Amino acid sequence: MTPLPSDLAYVPFVSVENMMRLVHETGVETFLRELAQFIEEDFKRWPEFDKTPRIASHSADGVIELMPTADAENYGFKYVNGHPKNMREGYQTVTAFGVLSSVANGYPVLLTEMTVLTALRTAATSAVVATYLAPKNSQVMGMIGNGAQCEFQALAFRTLLGINTVRLYDVDPSATDKAARNLKAQGFEVIKCQSAEDAVEGAQIITTCTADKQYATILTDNMVGSGQHINAIGGDCPGKTELHKDILLRSDIFVEYPEQTRIEGEIQQLAQDYPVTELWRVMRGEAEGRRDQKQTTLFDSVGFAIEDFSALRYVHSKIQGTDFAQPLDMLADPDDPRDLFGMLARAK
Numbered sequence: 001m002t003p004l005p006s007d008l009a010y011v012p013f014v015s016v017e018n019m020m021r022l023v024h025e026t027g028v029e030t031f032l033r034e035l036a037q038f039i040e041e042d043f044k045r046w047p048e049f050d051k052t053p054r055i056a057s058h059s060a061d062g063v064i065e066l067m068p069t070a071d072a073e074n075y076g077f078k079y080v081n082g083h084p085k086n087m088r089e090g091y092q093t094v095t096a097f098g099v100l101s102s103v104a105n106g107y108p109v110l111l112t113e114m115t116v117l118t119a120l121r122t123a124a125t126s127a128v129v130a131t132y133l134a135p136k137n138s139q140v141m142g143m144i145g146n147g148a149q150c151e152f153q154a155l156a157f158r159t160l161l162g163i164n165t166v167r168l169y170d171v172d173p174s175a176t177d178k179a180a181r182n183l184k185a186q187g188f189e190v191i192k193c194q195s196a197e198d199a200v201e202g203a204q205i206i207t208t209c210t211a212d213k214q215y216a217t218i219l220t221d222n223m224v225g226s227g228q229h230i231n232a233i234g235g236d237c238p239g240k241t242e243l244h245k246d247i248l249l250r251s252d253i254f255v256e257y258p259e260q261t262r263i264e265g266e267i268q269q270l271a272q273d274y275p276v277t278e279l280w281r282v283m284r285g286e287a288e289g290r291r292d293q294k295q296t297t298l299f300d301s302v303g304f305a306i307e308d309f310s311a312l313r314y315v316h317s318k319i320q321g322t323d324f325a326q327p328l329d330m331l332a333d334p335d336d337p338r339d340l341f342g343m344l345a346r347a348k
């Protein structure tokens, strides 16, 4: 799948600036559509991957995580943080970078920024999942939490499902103003709402995308009508959830990797053996997605390493023969592989 660069010592590096160029050159909606295809392809071959819950280092203010996975040809990992307080200090809540390597010789074939890429892959994953779970002909999405991820989600849902109207709510009205401005400029019908309850009114899809390091209750049971699809993005750490437990008890719950979601997702509120459906099985036609228009479906999204692997694989495929990557002098390359010291000595 991944032809190695001719000079193994130089690793292609995609900076934030080049990632943004790549997205614009591709077109953001084409990028989301193609990325969604890569993600769906990888979900459909789920058993081929090495899988483990991500390795998390928790602190009072946030978490730093490593997310590794591999198939027979490539190994990938993402470094990512989640610090809700960062935003108030002028920094991103979530930043990330990632590496794709060749399994054959262990050499990295890509190092890339993944802050922008994570927003794109999270949105593409949510939208591709919703093609299996959301009511047919959904047009209106309620969006609670209008921070960094918000517009990416809206664009992915328009691209894959045809959403054209968003109902926005955030505890911070300036976040809603920002998202409204950006989404109007992208041609959305935008309704600014005064409460979460107002935002979900008449929506076929509800996206919760808040950041708060606590068991929050962004949605209570009385706010969710039958037949709605909930795309719950923000509850993704132990002690950090968004939905009241009663919503979980009456929804059909779909997850990425149960071993990780039971630790980090909304279902941390439920018994360890509570029944959930793995999305890869739905995509392979081995388990049912949406059965009827009355069913309440919930994607308990936490973000899994395979989605990042798909994103790395996609970016790697896009940069071949382009100037979107700079060669990074990252790996020692002595003429005689055993003479590493000689190379150092001669460099004096």
Ligand code: NAD
Residues within 6 Å of the ligand: 082, 084, 087, 093, 094, 118, 122, 144, 145, 146, 147, 148, 149, 150, 169, 170, 171, 172, 175, 209, 210, 211, 212, 216, 218, 232, 233, 234, 235, 236, 301, 302, 303, 304
């Ligand atoms: P952000 O800090 O940029 O935005 C979060 C927004 O939520 C802020 O505008 C804040 O005012 C708002 N908010 C907080 N509490 C709220 C409440 N009770 N009601 C309404 N709004 C509220 O963060 P972001 O980068 O947009 O990320 C959002 C969440 O998504 C984070 O929790 C992050 O960890 C999570 N995330 C999940 C995935 C995934 O794969 N599931 C990927 C990326 C980010």
